Amino acid sequence: MSMAGPRFTYDDYKLLPEDKRYEIIEGELLMTPAPNVRHQRVLMRLANKLYMSLETERLGAVLPAPTDVVLDHETVVQPDILFVSAARQELLRFDGAVHGAPDLVVEILSPSTASRDKVVKRKLYQKYGVREMWIVDPEAQTIEVCDFSGETGKHLAKESALTSALLPGFQMPLSDIFPD
Numbered sequence: 491m492s493m494a495g496p497r498f499t500y501d502d503y504k505l506l507p508e509d510k511r512y513e514i515i516e517g518e519l520l521m522t523p524a525p526n527v528r529h530q531r532v533l534m535r536l537a538n539k540l541y542m543s544l545e546t547e548r549l550g551a552v553l554p555a556p557t558d559v560v561l562d563h564e565t566v567v568q569p570d571i572l573f574v575s576a577a578r579q580e581l582l583r584f585d586g587a588v589h590g591a592p593d594l595v596v597e598i599l600s601p602s603t604a605s606r607d608k609v610v611k612r613k614l615y616q617k618y619g620v621r622e623m624w625i626v627d628p629e630a631q632t633i634e635v636c637d638f639s640g641e642t643g644k645h646l647a648k649e650s651a652l653t654s655a656l657l658p659g660f661q662m663p664l665s666d667i668f669p670d
Contacts, residue, residue, distance in 0.1 A: 497518075498514045498517055498518070498519045498564065499514070499517070499563050499564055500514070500560055500563050500564070500566055501563075502519075503519075503558075503566050504585075511523075511524070511555075511556055511568060512566075513566060513567045513568055514564060514565060514566045515565055515567070515606075515610060515611075516564055516565055517564040517565075522603055523600075523602055525570075525598070525600050526600065528628050529570075529598050529599075529600050529628060532598055532626060532628050532667055533554060533555070533570050533571065533598055535666060535667050536571060536596065536598075536626070536662070536667055537552060537554045537571050539662050539666070540571065540573060540660075543659070543660050544573060544657065544660070548576060549575065549576055549657075550573055550575040550576045550577075550578070550579070550593070551573070551574045551579065551582060552571065552572075552573050553571070553572050553573075553574075554570065554571050555568045555569065555570050555571070556568045557572060557587070557588060558587035558588065559587070559588045559591075559592060559595075560587050560588065560589045560590075561590070561591065561614060562618070565614060566587075567611060567614065569592070569595035569596060569611075570596050570597055570598045571594075571596035571598075572592040572594065572595050572596070573592060573593050573595075573657075574588060574592045574593060578590075578593065590618075590619075591615070591618045591619040591620045591621075592620060593620070593621045593622070593656060594620070594621065594622045594623070594624070594654070595615055595622075595623050595624075596623070596624045596626060597611060597624070597625055597626065598628060599625065599626065599627045599628065599629070607625065608625060612625070612636065615636075615638070616636075616638045619638075620638060621637075621638055621639060621656055622635065622637050622638060622639075622654060622655075622656045623635075623636040623638070624636070624652075628668065631647070631648045631664065631668040632645060632646060632648070632664075633646045633652055633667075634646075635654065637655060637656075639655075647664065648664045648665055649665070650664050651663045651664065652667070
């Protein structure tokens with residue numbers, strides 16, 4: 491990203507008002523509008539299933555947005571959903587943020603952030619060691635599973651089931667995520 495103005499840091503970020511959604515990507519402060527109802531319904535369905543499958547089994551923490559993920563001092567993002575495995579709970583800090591790369595991040599595309607999510611944030615997540623990213627497209631009713639461990643990703647359509655090598659036993663028909 492090109493920088494024309496001042497570079498923002500996590501220290502600057504913590505001073506921002508809490509009534510808006512912000513991210514810092516490589517020092518650039520970005521404001522994100524509130525997601526639409528369709529986005530939020532997809533988020534709730536998916537987060538609920540992940541919570542019931544993972545957190546109730548004590549496999550780790552499932553957190554929806556807004557949750558700050560501090561990847562470095564000039565990169566703070568808020569994925570729509572994230573999962574930190576039980577073995578890596580030290581990433582969940584007293585300041586309420588996740589410090590380091592979660593095991594899984596989910597980005598649900600919105601018109602205003604789709605390009606940033608699919609290109610910029612995907613590269614950031616891979617660079618900082620996120621193991622897997624799901625890119626959820628409510629309009630197309632598809633999910634792209636990006637396995638950053640070197641395996642090829644997969645594109646899932648509505649008649650498919652969402653599974654993950656990262657989450658053995660997890661399965662969710664896409665028709666449960668996109669019932670409309």
